[in-house]
Amino acid sequence: MKANERIIVALDFDDRENALSLVDNLGDWAAKYKVGYRLLTGAGFEILDELVSRGKWVFCDMKLHDIPTTVSGAVRNLAAKKIGSISLHVSGGSAMLKAAAQAIQNLVHRPQLWGITVLTSLDDFTVQNELLVNSSAQEFAVHLARIARFCGCDGVVASGNEVERIKESCGEDFIVAVPGVRPSWSEQHDQKRTITPQEAIKLGADFIIVGRAIAEADEPLSAFLRILDEIT
Ligand code: C5P
Numbered sequence: 001m002k003a004n005e006r007i008i009v010a011l012d013f014d015d016r017e018n019a020l021s022l023v024d025n026l027g028d029w030a031a032k033y034k035v036g037y038r039l040l041t042g043a044g045f046e047i048l049d050e051l052v053s054r055g056k057w058v059f060c061d062m063k064l065h066d067i068p069t070t071v072s073g074a075v076r077n078l079a080a081k082k083i084g085s086i087s088l089h090v091s092g093g094s095a096m097l098k099a100a101a102q103a104i105q106n107l108v109h110r111p112q113l114w115g116i117t118v119l120t121s122l123d124d125f126t127v128q129n130e131l132l133v134n135s136s137a138q139e140f141a142v143h144l145a146r147i148a149r150f151c152g153c154d155g156v157v158a159s160g161n162e163v164e165r166i167k168e169s170c171g172e173d174f175i176v177a178v179p180g181v182r183p184s185w186s187e188q189h190d191q192k193r194t195i196t197p198q199e200a201i202k203l204g205a206d207f208i209i210v211g212r213a214i215a216e217a218d219e220p221l222s223a224f225l226r227i228l229d230e231i232t
Contacts, residue, residue: 002031003232006201007224008059008177010034010211016043016050023054025220029228032084034209036061048081057084059177059209061157063116065089068099075100078111085112087157090144094151101152112175115148115156117141120180123192137193138162145170155206160195163203172204179209183227186213201231 009030011019019039023030033056039047040062051058060083064071071088078086088100097115104110118127118141127137135143141162146169148156155175158166163176178200180191188194189212200208210227217223 001206004029004228005031005057006205006207006231007197007227008032008034008207008209009214009224010036010061010179010209011039011047012036012211012215013039014042015039016047019043019047020050022215022220023051023056026214026224027221029221029224030056032057032059032207034059034061034211037063045081048078048083052082059083059085059087059114060111061087063087063089064100065092066096068096071096072099072103075111075113076103079104079107079109082109083111085114085154087114087116088153090115090117090148090153090156094147097148097151097153105152112154113152114175114177115144115153117144117148117156117158117162120159120191120193138165142166142169145174145176149174157209159193160200160203160205161193163200163205167204175206176204177207177209178205179211181208181210181213183213183223183230185226186217186223196230197227198230 013019118137127133141158142165145156145166149170157177160178180194182194214220214223
């Protein structure tokens, strides 16, 4: 994989115009984009078709979490859009994950299923005192990654601090995409378990997901190229 394909740019905008203006700005340098429900609710699902028609690989970050029938139906509908991957919360349970995997298993254009482990905006305190999980965020993320693997997911979204443990536990071929990526020169925002692009790749992340460090930079393309340089 080329280094630029390891960077997934998060299109966290409210409308189509701002999202596509960033896509235009980054041109051929950026090959992979993440579309979450902020943009989907603002621009509609057609934004997925638009990006795919421009030759972009799209991670649809739906973070699905519902009963198995509902999630498998949504996954099947999204798969028809020929996107690259779809996220779903591992905490939705093994029946939900297996139903989703089964719903798309025979498709020619099968999107990958990426499990959401523990949001990078949560820290140990929140995991233990609000979710009442009796372990650290890292332990919990590794546990959820194992469930995701067992249920047929292709990978997980997890913080950089968990990559090594997840790879050890689930195997090198199990994809780990890392958000909460903050180059040393950018702001921390609301992320708590952050990591620099270089560290994330060094630890074995297959992809880094970068939003505001690029989107809110004065010159997004320069920010993208700086990150590319750091991971190459
Ligand atoms: O702007 P920033 O780089 O923090 O954006 C990170 C992106 O990754 C956001 O779109 C956020 O929804 C997403 N994400 C995350 N933590 C996860 C999964 C996805 O921050 N565990």
